[in-house]
Amino acid sequence: MSVLVTGGAGYIGSHAAIALHDSGRRVVLLDDLSNASAAAVDAVRVLTSSDIPFVEGDAADVGLVDDAMGRFGVDEVVHFAASKSVAESVNEPLAYFRNNLGSLLGVLAAMEARGIKRLVFSSSCTVYGEPEVVPVTEASPVAAVNPYGVTKLQGEQLLDVIASAGGLDVMLLRYFNPIGAHLTGSIGEDPTGTPTNLVPLLMEVAVGRRDRLQVFGGDYDTPDGSAVRDYLHVVDLAEAHVAALEALASRPGATAVNLGTGRGYSVLEVIGMAEEVMGRSIAYEIVGRRPGDAERIWADPSFASEVLGWTAQRGLREMIQDHWRWCEAHPMGFETV
Numbered sequence: 001m002s003v004l005v006t007g008g009a010g011y012i013g014s015h016a017a018i019a020l021h022d023s024g025r026r027v028v029l030l031d032d033l034s035n036a037s038a039a040a041v042d043a044v045r046v047l048t049s050s051d052i053p054f055v056e057g058d059a060a061d062v063g064l065v066d067d068a069m070g071r072f073g074v075d076e077v078v079h080f081a082a083s084k085s086v087a088e089s090v091n092e093p094l095a096y097f098r099n100n101l102g103s104l105l106g107v108l109a110a111m112e113a114r115g116i117k118r119l120v121f122s123s124s125c126t127v128y129g130e131p132e133v134v135p136v137t138e139a140s141p142v143a144a145v146n147p148y149g150v151t152k153l154q155g156e157q158l159l160d161v162i163a164s165a166g167g168l169d170v171m172l173l174r175y176f177n178p179i180g181a182h183l184t185g186s187i188g189e190d191p192t193g194t195p196t197n198l199v200p201l202l203m204e205v206a207v208g209r210r211d212r213l214q215v216f217g218g219d220y221d222t223p224d225g226s227a228v229r230d231y232l233h234v235v236d237l238a239e240a241h242v243a244a245l246e247a248l249a250s251r252p253g254a255t256a257v258n259l260g261t262g263r264g265y266s267v268l269e270v271i272g273m274a275e276e277v278m279g280r281s282i283a284y285e286i287v288g289r290r291p292g293d294a295e296r297i298w299a300d301p302s303f304a305s306e307v308l309g310w311t312a313q314r315g316l317r318e319m320i321q322d323h324w325r326w327c328e329a330h331p332m333g334f335e336t337v
């Protein structure tokens, strides 16, 4: 099998590339490097001891994607390529629709031209908006509350329609909150610009790139007043993509699957675990709630276990340890010399 991984130089894509390689597949990476470094591709090659082909370019470019599929005999696709900042999407909604839907349409057009039917699509728990009931199941109401979430929901709907017409078998993987890094600490999350997620921000405080962490909201209806999320290890998440491609063989059409641990942790619990793991204190202040942030959300992961035979294996301590190993060795991300 030969799998095209769009967004393969990014945080999740680079980890998934390794898991896909380890599953015995030939992996081809495609990325426009809009939010990634070519050094990630080099690191994936080192970690897999394999000269994995890399195509630099835009997934919306049908000719480029089609050419890559032909050259490397691609027969399945994992589509990560997208812009992912909620805050940025609020300021630049059109850019988000263009990139997230444009890249999906580019990949779909090339897949159709090549007769490729198996696809795994990166969706997000953002499609559940601010859920009234937790844990969320795949049948929970969807309600995207920001432009980024709308692009994911519309992507899912588009894929569902095409799959219903028999043109595609697709897993719509709704990720919860991936953190952590490869055990070697040689690849990890390397956000360009200002991160907006808790753990990358916390790591910037730990390595001295930021004075203090802002905790958005201390008056939520949660045990300690801070917001609760379902964090999962990026390597567990990467492995779920292998399971998803394999499950497609017996599951035609479109299937939405939650990928989380089923356990929520509050922001203050994550800070506490980070302090324990790093053996140092993290300066933080509690500030007002951030508009659009859900109070609490975690997954019901039972459908993933049933359909993919996958459950997350790694706990919060391991996630923070592995994320910290990467950040400590690369305080400036892949730019670190």
Ligand SMILES: NC(=O)c1ccc[n+]([C@@H]2O[C@H](COP(=O)([O-])OP(=O)(O)OC[C@H]3O[C@@H](n4cnc5c(N)ncnc54)[C@H](O)[C@@H]3O)[C@@H](O)[C@H]2O)c1
Residues within 6 Å of the ligand: 006, 007, 008, 009, 010, 011, 012, 013, 030, 031, 032, 033, 034, 035, 036, 057, 058, 059, 060, 079, 080, 081, 082, 083, 084, 099, 103, 122, 123, 124, 125, 175, 176, 177, 178
């Ligand atoms: N990280 C999260 O918390 C999270 C949660 C839910 C869903 N997701 C989704 O998972 C996917 C991967 O996320 P990530 O955290 O690895 O982000 P990332 O930004 O690290 O990776 C995305 C990659 O896609 C590339 N890219 C963007 N637009 C492209 C285009 N048009 N053509 C080619 N390459 C393009 C970027 O350069 C980047 O390398 C995204 O679709 C994201 O929306 C991420």
